[in-house]
Amino acid sequence: MTSAMDADHAPRLELHGITKIYPSVIANEDVSLSVKQGEIHAVLGENGAGKSTLMKMIYGVAKPDAGEMKWEGEVVQVENPAHARSLGIGMVFQHFSLFETLNVVENVALALPGNPDLKQLAGQITEVSNRYGLPVDPQRLVHALSVGERQRVEIIRCLLQNPKLLIMDEPTSVLTPQAVRKLFDTLRQLAEEGCSILYISHKLDEIQELCHVATVLRDGKVTGDCIPSEETPKSMASLMIGKELPVPEHSAPTELGEIRLQLSRLSKTSEDPFGTDLQDINLEVRSGEILGIAGVSGNGQQELLYALSGEEPVSDAGAITICGKPSGRDFPDRRRSSGMGFVPEERLGRGAVPRMSLTENALLTAHRAGMLKYGMIQFDKISAFAGKCIEDFNVKCGGSEHAANSLSGGNLQKFIMGREILLIPKLLVVAQPTWGVDVGAAAFIRQELIDLRDEGTAILVISEELEELFEISDRIAVIANGRLSPVKKLADTNIDEIGVWMSGMWDQPAPVGAVARD
Amino acid sequence: MSYASPLIAIVLMLIGGLLLFTLLGKNPLEGFKVFFINPVSDLYGVSELFLKATPLMLIAVGLAVGFRANVWNIGAEGQLILGGVAASAVALYFHESEGAHVLILMVIAGGIGGMLWATIPAFLKTRFNTNEILVSLMLVYVAQLLVSWLVHGPMMDPDGFNFPQSRMFEDSALLPLLSDENRLNLAFVFAIGALLAGYIFMYRSFTGFQMQVAGYAKDAARYAGFSAKRMIWIGLLSGGGMAGLAGMSEVAGPMGQLTEHVSNNYGFAAIIVAFVARLNPVGIFFASLLMALLYLGGEQAQQYLALPSSISNVFQGMLLMFLLGSDVFINYRLRWKEATA
Amino acid sequence: MDSSIISSILFATIVAGTPLIIVALGQLIAEKSGVLNLGAEGMMAMGAIAGFAVTLHSGNPWLGVLAGMAAGAAMSLIFAVVVLTLMANQVASGLALSILGVGLSAFIGKPYESEILPTVGAIRIPLLADLPIIGEPLFNQQALVYFSWALFAGIAWFLYRSRPGLVLRAVGESPSSAHSIGYHAIKIRYLATLFGGAMAGIGGAFLSVFYTPLWVEGMVSGRGWIAIALVVFATWRPFRVLVGAYLFGGVMVAQLFVQGSGLEINIPSQFLSALPYLATIVVLVIISRDQNTVRLNAPVSLGQPFRPEA
Secondary structure (H helix, E strand, O other): OOOHHHHHHOOOEEEEEEEEEEOOEEEEEEEEEEEOOOOEEEEEOOOOOOHHHHHHHHHOOOOOOEEEEEEOOEEEOOOOHHHHHHHOEEEEOOOOOOOOOOEHHHHHHHHOOOOOOHHHHHHHHHHHHHHOOOOOOOOOEHHHOOHHHHHHHHHHHHHOOOOOEEEEEOHHHHOOHHHHHHHHHHHHHHHHOOOEEEEEEOOHHHHHHHOOEEEEEEOOEEEEEEOHHHOOHHHHHHHHHOOOOOOOOOOOOOOOOOEEEEEEEEEEOOOOOOOOOEEEEEEEEEOOOEEEEEOOOOOOHHHHHHHHHOOOOOOOHHHEEEOOEEOOOOOHHHHHHOOEEEEOOOOEOOOEOOOOEHHHHHHHHHOOOOOEEOOEEOHHHHHHHHHHHHHHOOOOOOOOOOEHHHOOHHHHHHHHHHHHHHOOOOEEEEEOOOOOOOHHHHHHHHHHHHHHHHOOOEEEEEOOOHHHHHHHOOEEEEEEOOEEOOOEEHHHOOHHHHHHHOOOOOOOOOOOOOOOOO | OOOHHHHHHHHHHHHHHHHHHHHOOOOHHHHHHHHHHHHHOOHHHHHHHHHHHHHHHHHHHHHHHHHOOOOOOOOHHHHHHHHHHHHHHHHHHOOOOOOHHHHHHHHHHHHHHHHHHHHHHHHHHHHHOOOHHHHHHHHHHHHHHHHHHHHHOOOOOOOOOOOOEOOOOOHHHOOOEOOOOOOOEOHHHHHHHHHHHHHHHHHHEHHHHHHHHHHHOHHHHHHHOOOHHHHHHHHHHHHHHHHHHHHHHHHOOOOOOOEOOOOOOHHHHHHHHHHHOOOOHHHHHHHHHHHHHHHHHHHHHHHHOOOOOOHHHHHHHHHHHHHHHHOHHHHHHHHHHHHHO | OOHHHHHHHHHHHHHHHHHHHHHHHHHHHHHHOOOOOOOHHHHHHHHHHHHHHHHHHHOOHHHHHHHHHHHHHHHHHHHHHHHHHOOOOHHHHHHHHHHHHHHHHHHHHHHHOOOEOOOOOOEEOOOHHHOOOOHHHHHEEOHHHHHHHHHHHHHHHHHHHOHHHHHHHHHHHOHHHHHHHOOOHHHHHHHHHHHHHHHHHHHHHHHHHHHOOEOOOOOOOOHHHHHHHHHHHOOOOHHHHHHHHHHHHHHHOHHHHHHHOOOOOOOOHHHHHHHHHHHHHHHHHHHHHOHHHHHHHOOOOOOOOOOOOO
């Protein structure tokens, strides 16, 4: 039992020497950190640094192989999430653990012990949501909620258990800049009331804005602790990746060439009953430019990509024109013949077959480069192609015979992108090019895209990372609720305007006094 | 690597079998001898083994083509029956004729009959997305009722004392034997040919590759532009055609006529063969022999151990179950790999 | 058609539909948790032989039903271990279970093939059974018929008004989310699968102990598969399972319709026997056309293995 005085001084959470080993990788090695009451503590690191694994152990989803955890001064072993909740630990996952066919109340009820009365619970939900500025309707089915609203449900679900520690895992990847501000207000309010917050992220500027203290992880180990407000993004980045943050060279585009992709009044009903319908999308992408489309996930990006790639063709052939050819009804192989290359957001399972070797995966789309003879596969040719891809695109792997699922996310993405680029497409459509990819590979990929543009390819990038789009796009637009905003040259706009547009409000004038970011 | 689990499964099945014999009050070693050794103790027995394995090889390789693409043709039993019916119809129509054309037409009819029956689930799946497992299976029951009606009625031998069977086929409608000493016939050559063709198709052709991709990751197949509909048709028709051919080889082979027992559950046994063989034609060759041994062993057990011949089915079911359980080794390897990605 | 014939047809329809209801509702619970068990035919067959044999030896049909239930549950346990713990492919394993169950039951049942059980009397509910036309069919039935109605009511309440039912639905939609919140998804799937197996066993025992009190190899005749198709047709909703089962029951006793109508048509018996299977295909096509409804109601994780991380 801690005395009242100790309660003011004992850290809420302490980790000493936590280690977690999986069969093929050491996820966390000798990690120690300490979180005070009412402190917003960042855990900073790039993808694969071990942040999520660490949180899983705090929340009881996984158990450490070594080390100890102290909660309010006492040593504790968290057996499972229910135990964690009873201690006062709440977690908002990066990939929400919500059930779409159930409504908000039912979803919240499932996370609470016992058998709560649903009517009473609905009232409590409304109360909490008002108090912290997280508006949500308890009776709505979760599938009808936007991503931002779903996150609010996750947060409310935690708050209803009066947590003393709230873990937020990459919370802003699905929010507009404005929504991020609102979230930060909520988190500060919670911290002032005494709740500690563990904030997991790789976004340096957000951490600077919000967090009191930061612990930096790299390759499973703690590389440093710092106070973000006293650091610069550069110094934090070097703690995070151990070297200088690479900056891609982005010169102004040269002569713009012919139109390679044209969307005319593209409309499409989503195949998914929970999806977003596309409405009247008009767009042009020319040779020698990169056009970026921003937007919060769930606003029609999936549907747009399926329509563009041909995985879900549309009935109007003229709605999508590739290099002058009406292609709306074509399937992907036809579109590739017309000059399109496509890098999807899901690598394993869509861009590549996990169980197959890299050579076989090359065959997936590169077969048109002379790999077949009378319908039979020419294995030596395909092997050579895969080898070239691995070499030219710096893919770290055991060799072209290794399975796709043995590569890290970044390397697989480089391979897939390399495969499409080696086919010399006239038009390249890319979705989420650097999602989940380590910083080094991300910079490489972005540079490749810029170089490809300089060689004359038309490139369309759809991404949820605004910073990335601002780094590589020449022109930019926003997709919201299935509609496309006007397209603007990058120099004519700024992150705040695009942020507003991400809520669908491009018909309104830009916010007064908006400060351009960087 | 992945051939460890079939071997483990076979060993487990043998152990299970020994236990079973003991539970039934029989000497397990004697049971083992009667069941597994007796059938192949002489050359004639070995030829019977190959004879029984022939339809299994044919059907299993056809099914394997589809299974690789996650097209689940479970109705091979019914497709076999339809192939047998079609071939019998040709045989009976030409029962006064001589000449090679009869047999050739029977082969074609058998294949088409089986394919036609498989067309139904293929069409319903590609057009309406109806589950092909349930449709092809329901059609098995329908096929069994159909052949029952035929041999009790329209195809019944007029001189057959009202027994539910067709006329015996003339020589021109029977598959030529490969030797005078045993019952092995031309169908065995078809089976080997089918295995070879299957191997080339699955491992060397681009279409075979497309089907493998569709089986492993259907989103990737769609991304690559491989036509899912085409795979469904190929997957179902290959099984149907082979099953139909097997049906023809039964009526034009050892049976020599059409009866209600055209099939001895071959359609289902072939599914087990395909699995145990890991969908690989070389494995199918060996697994078919093993399955044939299980059939012959059941007959021996009935004669010498006074056990019902359905003991074969028990062994077959055990083998498949153990195989699926042994796959845990493969799964562990996959899980291990996923942890690194 | 006079009223007594209508009454008999209704009676026969309800009886024929009863095993389908029981098996399909059990399947429904298993599928709601995300487990696709195609072994229903094999579990029913084992339930049938176990029920028959135990009833014969003990003289007590209720012991037979319990034996059938145990046999079905035991078979489903094999499946559960292979699929939930060893993570084998659910489709292939279900098929294996069907093959094993049908084969094993034929083997065990050989010595019982010439035996006959005494018929069990129906339970007549006084007053209600005297109602015209519907009285006999609804209120003068075997105990298991009344059980099937109670089962339906119980399952409907369980799924939509109880907390465990809510948890079950959550697991079926996303076992990984359920796991993240702290529910033991694998354990819940085990329980749901065992329940499905127990119900399949009872359905099989009904066939051999009450419906036609004898044992013949293959007597389940595809009812297990029809029950699976029924769950799809009912888009995983209990009331529709009830309706669908009686529709199928009616198709199964089609011969009575033909006779009762007084028409002198000479339809081969095989054609009438084929009707239930053809009807199954037809209803599957009908429901598959409405992909949206299927997607909204099918448990999202159906058939997919769940691998909890260490």
